[in-house]
Amino acid sequence: MDLARVRRLAGVLVASQLRSGRSTSDPRSVFGRPGFLAAVDGALFLLAFGAGLLVVDAVRSPGAPAGGAAALTPVVASVLPFLPLVGVGVVLVAGMMFELTTTAKFSGSDAANWLPLSPTEYVAASTAAVAFTYSPAVALSLGALLPLAVVVGASGSYLLAALLSLIALVEGGLLIEMVRSVTQRAGSIAVGRGGRVTLVVRAVVLLIVILTLQLAFNPVIAYGFLERLRGAALITDSVPFFWGTEALLELQAGAVALAAAFVAAQVAFLALLLELAAQLRVRYWVPTSSEIRLAGVEYGRGHPGLAVLGLSPVEAAVTSKDLRGLVRRREMLPTLVVPFVLIVLLFVEGGTIGVFGAVLWLAWVAGFSALLLSSTAVGQERRALQTLLALPLGPADLYRAKATAVLLPTTLVSAVMGAAVGLLFHLTWPALVGLVALAVTIAVVLSLWGLVFAGRYSDFQDRPRPQFVRPAAMLAATGSGMVILMGIAVPGALALFDTFGVPWLFAGVAVGFGGAVGVAAAHFGRTGFDRLFRELPF
Amino acid sequence: MAALPSGGPSGAPSPALEVVDVSKSYGTVRALQGVRFSVGAGEIVGLLGPNGAGKSTTMKAILGLLRPDAGSIRLFGAEVGTNPVATKRQIGYVPESPSLYEFLTGTEYLDFIADMYGLDRATRRERIGQFLTGLELAGHEDALISGYSQGMRQKVALIAALAHRPRLLILDEPLNGLDPRSARVTKDLLRNLASRDGVAILFSTHVLEIAQAICDRVVILDHGTVLASGTFESLRARAGLAGSGLEEVFLALTGSGDLGDVVAALER
Incomplete structure (x- = not known):
């Protein structure tokens, strides 16, 4: 083994990763060097x-x-x-x-x-x-x-x-x-x-x-x-x-x-x-190119399920495409795995954190998963965004399509997880319903919040480790997302378990805060998509 | 304002595409400077130039994907951006490196595109089926695009651009990776679309023989400016190279005509 050659190639591999970021693409930048x-x-x-x-x-x-x-x-x-x-x-x-x-x-x-x-x-x-x-x-x-x-x-x-x-x-x-x-x-x-x-x-x-x-x-x-x-x-x-x-x-x-x-x-x-x-x-020196055939697909079948939700044919087509990509694309798998890992951890360690802790954990899983999926919703288009923007659809169409593609899986998974946690801790039916509602609310608000970052700070570069959102924006999204999450989850949990005898007050705080953030996020998310259409971001 | 270099064979009163004094910079790099040309209905205009000349930037600006710093772009008489969705319905676009959704099959991708243009089921079956057969992609349409070769991807991108019968085609290196038969079919198809259906076509290529064979006029870009434009004959006359091919004319106009020293140095 030629160690000098190994060191040289390792250096190139590290540099290629470091330089794939927008701010480090300049080869003279110190941030783009293995050192x-x-x-x-x-x-x-x-x-x-x-x-x-x-x-x-x-x-x-x-x-x-x-x-x-x-x-x-x-x-x-x-x-x-x-x-x-x-x-x-x-x-x-x-x-x-x-x-x-x-x-x-x-x-x-x-x-x-x-x-x-x-x-x-x-x-x-x-x-x-x-x-x-x-x-x-x-x-x-x-x-x-x-x-x-x-x-x-x-x-x-x-x-x-x-x-x-x-x-x-x-x-x-x-x-x-x-x-x-x-x-x-x-x-x-x-x-x-x-x-x-x-x-x-x-x-x-x-x-x-x-x-x-x-x-x-x-x-x-x-x-x-x-x-x-x-x-x-x-x-x-x-x-x-x-x-x-x-x-x-x-x-x-x-x-x-x-x-x-x-x-x-x-x-x-x-x-x-x-x-x-x-x-x-x-x-496996050379990856074998696979030919996976999906027979039976016909032209023009439409998307009746999505049309029921009020989506136009154009919006439904984009949503349907995204949902297919979610389960077919290898680089999207981490997004799918995260809620599984976190919820399994809850079941493994659930006995030690108690029901209140479990509710906060569930809120975190629901919110973080929604944030991850929504903030990557635009960046995962990568260079195909150019094709998408050349098609006859407007910013509002794309926003509604992306929001639906995110909200459908996140609200569904959050509801199922909420019910599972409720059953694990033998909650009463009203409490279980409340828990499911809390998880779904958090998923909706954090999904909308993630789309604010998706429209403005997506990363479209083809890189070995796809991140879809610029690192600093991801940090900002996570930090602010956690604040929002706690702003809904803590009063929500206090309302759920009637900790201070004023459940409706806490429920009101959770709904009011969540609603205000959700409306603001929808507005800023929508304007972020307007910017995408103004100038191709790569 | 000086007249736009135009003069398509149809002599249409209003060109399908007018690019008027368009400039665009990326930071300190001036990608386009006062670019000006037009494409009439039924006309095929070749956009030529060395690598980095600004061809793709021009095409993206025409599509509204990039906003020019100065100048204006009019499609069918309307400013780009006035009603972008309606405008895009009339355009077919093949990017330089088509980025297709690899997790979809050919059928699913083309169905997605047809959804975007609102094509009915019968039209999809008929037109897409014809293109699949003509470009010898039939039989592969149910496979995931991730397994396609470069040429097959290019064919899918071409079908996606043509299926909705656009009035203007923006084609950035459309024959990249195509086998000789499919390239021939595509060239004939483009000629027919222009002459028979009046489709305006802006066509970028580095293969000058292709440009010479199918374009009514060419616009040569270099360093973001229009170096020359006109019919092949007019360019030949301007370069003082009567009897020469477009390659010699192009090299002479772009200032890279004497390549003998370069080749000799490479052979050493």
Whole structure:
């Protein structure tokens, strides 16, 4: 393996991702260079290190609770072994969302297939790029733990944890590469021909893969799992991803030889993963173009279901197209997976947060899912927006069509989730109906709010990790969305459980606030769509 | 105001398309500067120019996708933007790189387009069916577009532009990726649409033989300005290249005529 070539290609892959943003497309911009990401890692490490120092100072101060720095020992002892799991978990959880859903154009790596590179070199470079992209999370945790580990005398464990975290980061990247190869195959599941069933199978396979890995490596679930397995060494010993954690636990217990054995096993596992990933890449070097045929589609059948909702034929055509895309497009799958993951988490951890917490959680799932889907409603058109805007439809038509395509799934899913949570917590029928109404209201308001950002700040660029909305706008949408969400959910929940004996007052506040925001969002969303028609935004 | 370079064969009183002194900048880059030409009904006008000359920008401005900084664009006598939806109903457009919805089948995509133009079921079946057969796409229409080759995508984009019988066709490199038979069918079809149905066609291509074969006039853009426009014969006379082909005329007018040194250097 030519390491210089690997490093060069990894640099290009990272740069291509960094420069795909509008503000970083200038090759001279420092934000478009891989070194920028290294600087971010460094800055986050130092920031977290500073925060760690503050904690150390606080526990050492005269007014601190008894125990002083010694109180940190059990904290460090329990957190350090968890670090390698952070590495692999972050790459897998984020990677499943953003790496696996790229279109074949990018994941097929046709741009590199013709280069004189071995499969191992390509896999190593691509893995390094993925690991590097998600490294800030590891830099943050390592920075925060350094002063704590030094002060409790666990420097040796810390260094080993840092090494194992980096190995875990790369292992996560390799897993992503492997799943990418396999799902590339799933993307063309029936080589040659397939039909409607193939389309459904493909979507379900990808959903299950993403959902399973999201849940398996979700920090909340993984930590709980690890806590439950303390003492069940046989089980953790058999799972390679826990070997790093095992090594650190053995080192803490003074079993240096055993710790070394686990580290060696972890390194061997890394080599094995690299070989497996390379073999899979050889097998799926060139993605097989699939031919999926959907026979029985006739011209001019119209969209009677959507016409009932009052949509014109033009609007119904756009809505219908979007709904098809939602279930057929690989890059839209994360949007579908998010509510599933969050609601499963609620069912796993529901017992610990209580019914009030569960209602707020449900509100968050309903609102966040609606916001995600609606804010991406325009950007997911990508370059086809040019085709759409050249067709005889106006801004109002497009707005109504997009709003319907978002509101139909989000209100339906929110209602079902609301009913499920109501049944899980054995709510009375009136409370259950109220909960469903609350979830649907939040979904509607946040859907309209997301469309405000969709019309103004969509990202239409073809990029390896599609984001559909400019990053800063996504942050703004999420932040403001959460404020709106709480402004409806908290009084709504207080009304639902009659906490202060004035349920109608709280219900009025929730409805009034939600209604005002909804009306304002509809207005600004509509004017945002006007801007789209004034000038092609790319 | 100086007369627009026009003079289509039909001699229609009001051109289908009038581009009058249009300018457009992207930041500090001046993409178009005082661009001026027209296309009459039944006329095929070739929009030629080197890469980055402003051809696609001009076409997008005509469609109302870009707003010019100065100048005006009139379609069938009405300013672009006055009634954009009604105007777009009369236009068929093939972009330079057609971005189709890959998650739809050919049938679903064309049905979607037909919905947008309000075509009835019988018309869809008849016209789309004819185009599918003529362009040898029949039998592939039920497959997802994601599995189509570049040429097949181009054919779908062409059918989508033609199915509703537009009065003006804006075609940005429409023959890209087409096999020789389909390219020939398309060229003949465009000629017929112009001469028989009076469709005005603005046609951009880098293949100068095609432009020479089917265009009544050409407009040559370079660095965002109209370098020359007129019939092939008038351009040949202007370049002082009697008896030459459009390629020599084009290279002479765009100032890249003597390429011998370049080729020699590349061969070294």
